[in-house]
Amino acid sequence: MGDADAGSWVYSDGGQQRFNATILTQFGYVVYPNDTISNYSDCVLAFGGYAPTIINNGSWYNSTGCDTPVRPIRTRGILGIVSAIAFAVLLVLSLVCLNKHGKSYLPAEKRFRLVGRRWSWYWCIITTTVGLISGFTAVDVDRVWVLGTAAIFHFIFYLVTLPACLAAIWEMTRNWASFEERKGVDEDFFRYRQDDQRSKIEFYEPLIFYLFNFLTFFLSVLRNWNPIAKSNIEVITDARFRAASIFSLLAWGTIVVTIILARHYYQPRKFPWKIPVCLLLIAIRIGFNIGSSFDYSINQLRYQASPAYFYCLGYLPVIMVLLVIIHYGGKEPNEDKELLQLRNSRNALLDQQMSGAQPAAVSRRKADAKPKPNRRRVVDRTYDYWG
Missing domain, CATH: 1.20.1070 (Rhopdopsin 7-helix transmembrane proteins)
Structure with a gap:
């Protein structure tokens, strides 16, 4: 906290700025070592070009809030x-x-x-x-x-x-x-x-x-x-x-x-x-x-x-x-497109299996069939004159 002048002033910023101690005390304001003034509801800067002024009713003007960006970006x-x-x-x-x-x-x-x-x-x-x-x-x-x-x-x-x-x-x-x-x-x-x-x-x-x-x-x-x-x-x-x-x-x-x-x-x-x-x-x-x-x-x-x-x-x-x-x-x-592709692949494989199975079954039946004897047709050329 800054020094007091005859008990009526409180200083900040190394003595560069001063404030009425009576008014500050009346409204619960405290000057902190980081050159800010606060009563836990309001907080203002009090250093350099940020010189606030407090009036008798405890309000500030020309003040800058403590959460105002005042430094360069880091x-x-x-x-x-x-x-x-x-x-x-x-x-x-x-x-x-x-x-x-x-x-x-x-x-x-x-x-x-x-x-x-x-x-x-x-x-x-x-x-x-x-x-x-x-x-x-x-x-x-x-x-x-x-x-x-x-x-x-x-x-x-x-x-x-x-x-x-x-x-x-x-x-x-x-x-x-x-x-x-x-x-x-x-x-x-x-x-x-x-x-x-x-x-x-x-x-x-x-x-x-x-x-x-x-x-x-x-x-x-x-x-x-x-x-x-x-x-x-x-x-x-x-x-x-x-x-x-x-x-x-x-x-x-x-x-x-x-x-x-x-x-x-x-x-x-x-x-x-x-x-x-x-x-x-x-x-x-x-x-x-x-x-x-x-x-x-x-x-x-x-x-x-x-x-x-x-x-x-x-x-x-x-x-x-x-x-x-x-x-x-x-x-x-997309999941639906992938699922459709899997369905098409399964259908194509099933069609291929079915189309390949039918000729094989026909050839298998032909191979398993017993050979028929070579029978020649005999024609009876005798004419029955009595019949």
Whole structure:
């Protein structure tokens, strides 16, 4: 706090600016060492060219809020713009893939709904949207004098990218297993029952995953963010953030178990490598979450931490996961078209077998037939004169 002049003045900015101590005390204002004046409801800057004036009713004029960008853009903001542009491009590509894979070319089936194959792209769109917002709000995090609204929005949307990206991977995995079942049912309608152990497991799998994923979101996002924006060590490494990181690991493990069970029940001929690649990439982000919730020096919500940790271990794995999903989305055909192609292949093979079996049967019957004796017709040329 600044020095007082005859008990009536309070100074800031190294004595360059002075304020009436009586009025400040009357309305609960305090001059802080970082050259700001605040009463926990209002906060104004009090240094350099930001010289506010307080009047007798406790209001300010010519004041600048503490969360107003007054500094030049820094490394965090530049990396935020780059990541926001990357998320914007991925958002457009996700919409293109949704348009491709969301179309239907076959009659609707109650057992395999069209929305099932769209959910992975819905989550990709959500992930890119929140990443886009978080990247752009990062611009003002380093520019403000006191962390406030910009930092809160930046960190909130950053944390949402993890459960949203996990949900995109889960829906991609679930849709792969569902399509393997659909191909088997299309070939033999009675191959998979609807009341066996397999169907019961598939009923509870999404409930378990979304429970863990929702707890990750609930514990890390839905909370008071004012102390978090100030990088309070007791808050950003508390039990809620630690539990949220553990629940994200359990959601990741649920996806792994789903893959194992799907390969056991459906025994696919080919396994899409996009699933393990995405799981390995998102495991980097989950590991960073767990480590930062226990280690304050690398904590992702610590303002003083190096942006290299934040962007290389936080944003980059999510961007790489979306790139893998979108790459395979552009490479793979629409499910209905692939199913029609499998039907045509089966019909062509059946026609070939039937057309090749008929001449063989005829030749086989001719070979198995007994040779007939060479009987010559004998004509009785004797004329019966008496008859």
